[in-house]
Amino acid sequence: MGDAVVAEDLTRKFGSRVALDRVSITIGDGEIFGLLGPNGSGKTTMIRMLCGVLAPSGGRALVGGYDVGREPEMVKRSIGYVSQKFSLYPDLTVRENLDFYSDAYQVPSAKAAARKKELLALCGLDGREAQSSGVLSGGLKQRLALACALIHSPRILFLDEPTAGVDPVARRFLWDLLFRLAQEGTTLFVTTHYMDEAERCTQVAYVYYGRLLVSGDPKQMKDQEILTTHRRVEIICQPLMPALAALKDAAHVDDVSVFGQALHVRLRDVPEAPAAPDSAGAYSVAAVRAQVMEVLRQRLVQSGVEVLGIRSVPPSLEDIFVSLTRQMDQRGFL
Amino acid sequence: MVKRIIAIGSLNSLTLGGSTGYLHEAPAAFRGSPMQGLRAVIRKEFLHIRRDPRLIGYVLALPVIILLLFGFALRIKVDNLRVAVWDQSRSFFSMTLKDRMRNDAGMQVQEVESAEMIDQMLRDGRAHLGLIIPPDFSKRVFDGQQTTFQLLVDGTMPTIALSALYGARVLTSPEATKELALDDPDSPAPPPRPAPVKIDETVLFNPAMRDSDFFLPGTIAVVITLVSLTLTTTGLVREKEQQTIEQLWATPLTRTALLGGKILPCGIISSLDAALAIVLSLAVFHLPIHGSLAAVICLTGAFILALLALGTLISAISETQLQASFLNIFVFVISLCMSGFIFPIEAMPRALQPTAWLLPMTYFLEGMRGLMLKGVGAGAVLRDFAGLAAAVLVFGGLSVANMKKQRS
Numbered sequence: 018m019g020d021a022v023v024a025e026d027l028t029r030k031f032g033s034r035v036a037l038d039r040v041s042i043t044i045g046d047g048e049i050f051g052l053l054g055p056n057g058s059g060k061t062t063m064i065r066m067l068c069g070v071l072a073p074s075g076g077r078a079l080v081g082g083y084d085v086g087r088e089p090e091m092v093k094r095s096i097g098y099v100s101q102k103f104s105l106y107p108d109l110t111v112r113e114n115l116d117f118y119s120d121a122y123q124v125p126s127a128k129a130a131a132r133k134k135e136l137l138a139l140c141g142l143d144g145r146e147a148q149s150s151g152v153l154s155g156g157l158k159q160r161l162a163l164a165c166a167l168i169h170s171p172r173i174l175f176l177d178e179p180t181a182g183v184d185p186v187a188r189r190f191l192w193d194l195l196f197r198l199a200q201e202g203t204t205l206f207v208t209t210h211y212m213d214e215a216e217r218c219t220q221v222a223y224v225y226y227g228r229l230l231v232s233g234d235p236k237q238m239k240d241q242e243i244l245t246t247h248r249r250v251e252i253i254c255q256p257l258m259p260a261l262a263a264l265k266d267a268a269h270v271d272d273v274s275v276f277g278q279a280l281h282v283r284l285r286d287v288p289e290a291p292a293a294p295d296s297a298g299a300y301s302v303a304a305v306r307a308q309v310m311e312v313l314r315q316r317l318v319q320s321g322v323e324v325l326g327i328r329s330v331p332p333s334l335e336d337i338f339v340s341l342t343r344q345m346d347q348r349g350f351l
Numbered sequence: 352m353v354k355r356i357i358a359i360g361s362l363n364s365l366t367l368g369g370s371t372g373y374l375h376e377a378p379a380a381f382r383g384s385p386m387q388g389l390r391a392v393i394r395k396e397f398l399h400i401r402r403d404p405r406l407i408g409y410v411l412a413l414p415v416i417i418l419l420l421f422g423f424a425l426r427i428k429v430d431n432l433r434v435a436v437w438d439q440s441r442s443f444f445s446m447t448l449k450d451r452m453r454n455d456a457g458m459q460v461q462e463v464e465s466a467e468m469i470d471q472m473l474r475d476g477r478a479h480l481g482l483i484i485p486p487d488f489s490k491r492v493f494d495g496q497q498t499t500f501q502l503l504v505d506g507t508m509p510t511i512a513l514s515a516l517y518g519a520r521v522l523t524s525p526e527a528t529k530e531l532a533l534d535d536p537d538s539p540a541p542p543p544r545p546a547p548v549k550i551d552e553t554v555l556f557n558p559a560m561r562d563s564d565f566f567l568p569g570t571i572a573v574v575i576t577l578v579s580l581t582l583t584t585t586g587l588v589r590e591k592e593q594q595t596i597e598q599l600w601a602t603p604l605t606r607t608a609l610l611g612g613k614i615l616p617c618g619i620i621s622s623l624d625a626a627l628a629i630v631l632s633l634a635v636f637h638l639p640i641h642g643s644l645a646a647v648i649c650l651t652g653a654f655i656l657a658l659l660a661l662g663t664l665i666s667a668i669s670e671t672q673l674q675a676s677f678l679n680i681f682v683f684v685i686s687l688c689m690s691g692f693i694f695p696i697e698a699m700p701r702a703l704q705p706t707a708w709l710l711p712m713t714y715f716l717e718g719m720r721g722l723m724l725k726g727v728g729a730g731a732v733l734r735d736f737a738g739l740a741a742a743v744l745v746f747g748g749l750s751v752a753n754m755k756k757q758r759s
């Protein structure tokens with residue numbers, strides 16, 4: 018068994034515009050891979066290339082062991098694809114849509130009936146076979162599209178923003194389904210805007226206007242972030258609003274927001290060279306961090322705020338991505 | 352492992368060489384047959400059509416309407432010509448001639464008193480023809496001398512002018528001449544000699560020169576063209592426009608299944624409409640079929656295929672339904688005007704006549720008129736079959752070549 022998806026320097030140009038610039042990723046069997054990034058960053062372009070419906074301008078990719086540029090038809094046999102627009106036929110019923118894809122994927126008739134029944138139950142669509150798919154709600158359409166993509170039991174499933182514009186309950190239902198599929202061994206490739214979905218993936222990548230900024234296991238990313246930059250600080254204090262005001266323009270502070278009964282502060286990049294050695298005479302990031310926290314505490318106290326606790330907390334993925342973007346901005350890469 | 356890729360550089364740690372595909376253990380799918388794909392698309396297309404009741408109405412009703420309308424309305428010969436006569440003779444002979452114009456040529460005769468009136472009526476359109484009979488007509492008949500009548504014709508529409516001139520022949524026909532000849536032994540003039548040349552006319556194949564016989568094969572062609580082109584372009588182009596086509600591309604459906612599945616239902620519906628048009632032509636307009644009915648059916652089938660291929664090519668090269676519509680109308684209008692449907696190809700300048708032979712409709716019309724009106728055998732229309740077959744190959748080949756399942 019090899020990896021499910023391997024891309025090496027995958028590039029796509031539309032005229033002079035580079036939609037995707039030398040992106041390389043590796044996705045193992047059974048992984049849930051999340052691709053994030055702002056609109057127009059190339060997420061859909063990447064999925065289209067991996068599914069064999071858009072030819073790469075440069076680089077290559079293997080999906081299910083087949084080269085998407087040279088053997089796209091072989092790729093298409095082992096994948097399922099739910100495109101951004103769901104691509105159901107609104108004038109056909111639920112049943113008829115499923116029948117179409119079942120035959121399109123050449124599912125043998127002997128197995129087809131059982132498989133369709135199984136999928137309708139799995140996706141919560143039983144009882145709705147005769148409904149016209151055009152009148153279904155967004156969440157149900159998405160589930161039908163998923164059922165159609167799963168009809169041939171693909172090893173790899175590509176979903177392009179499956180939860181866009183869908184209510185939270187439907188989102189949860191879908192992700193429960195996806196986790197079940199992953200447990201049964203299906204590899205998933207999902208593009209999404211939602212950070213909370215990204216946190217649930219086994220591997221996550223962030224693409225920013227065509228460039229892949231980072232990819233890896235979300236938990237490890239955060240651990241590394243803690244080790245290297247340690248940027249998020251939680252301050253339990255009273256009263257909150259004056260504290261917020263006091264810190265907004267403070268030195269070292271990138272962003273401050275209310276988080277329940279506390280403030281969450283995102284610190285700016287700590288400079289490489291710490292301001293002063295710690296008690297042991299050594300320079301370390303932790304020491305610098307401690308110094309900065311102290312500065313903040315003092316400022317709050319001066320503003321008449323009672324500080325009950327101050328500590329650093331693990332960063333969220335969003336923090337990581339935002340700071341990466343900032344770095345790219347500053348270095349003038351974007 | 353977390354990879355940080357901030358530098359724009361290369362990542363050379365991946366090896367692609369060693370991966371193997373999954374398909375050595377073929378998934379549960381793909382033990383079905385490839386025909387399933389074709390079946391799926393055909394079934395889907397029929398469902399789309401069935402769920403569009405207005406389209407069904409159009410497909411059935413509009414051809415009937417066109418056939419009846421064209422069959423009854425399209426005529427080349429003008430029957431009720433209006434002639435303004437300035438009869439300066441007012442003799443028995445001039446009365447005779449006027450009667451002939453009324454009865455034999457079916458004209459409406461309007462008496463006027465001056466050349467200016469004739470001119471005015473021609474300008475107004477109240478008359479198509481003007482005739483001036485000189486005052487000495489009667490005398491000249493008695494003297495056995497020829498009289499020249501002045502005939503003025505409104506030439507703005509050549510078709511009317513030709514009809515008018517044809518109608519005026521009644522004045523110089525053998526019957527009229529006989530009536531005007533006198534058999535009077537007292538007359539000093541010798542009996543008129545017969546003209547050196549007498550023409551014995553026979554109009555073959557369409558002796559009554561019924562316009563409907565001329566137009567009906569063309570009308571059938573028009574109906575088939577309308578239905579075939581419209582139906583083939585909507586399916587494929589609509590999917591391209593809505594970008595749902597990429598979802599189809601991502602499936603194992605072959606190009607054959609995608610194209611064939613769209614074309615087959617269109618072909619069936621076009622054939623139904625063609626049959627309807629032919630039946631109506633036979634039943635309502637008594638269109639004769641002197642040749643073999645089997646050949647007519649085969650020729651019609653070949654024409655339908657040629658148009659389906661053309662429609663598929665149009666949808667293959669169009670990105671939007673609007674583009675496809677434009678091309679459809681373009682093809683349709685050119686076919687109407689340049690295939691010999693209304694305007695004879697022979698009337699076109701020689702240099703441009705070859706363009707007519709680029710149109711499938713031209714071959715169909717030639718073949719149909721030959722089979723129906725002239726009663727030729729199937730062999731005589733081989734050229735027309737060949738032309739249509741070439742159209743299928745060329746248009747069809749280009750469509751297939753153009754269609755890919757991947758955007759490049």
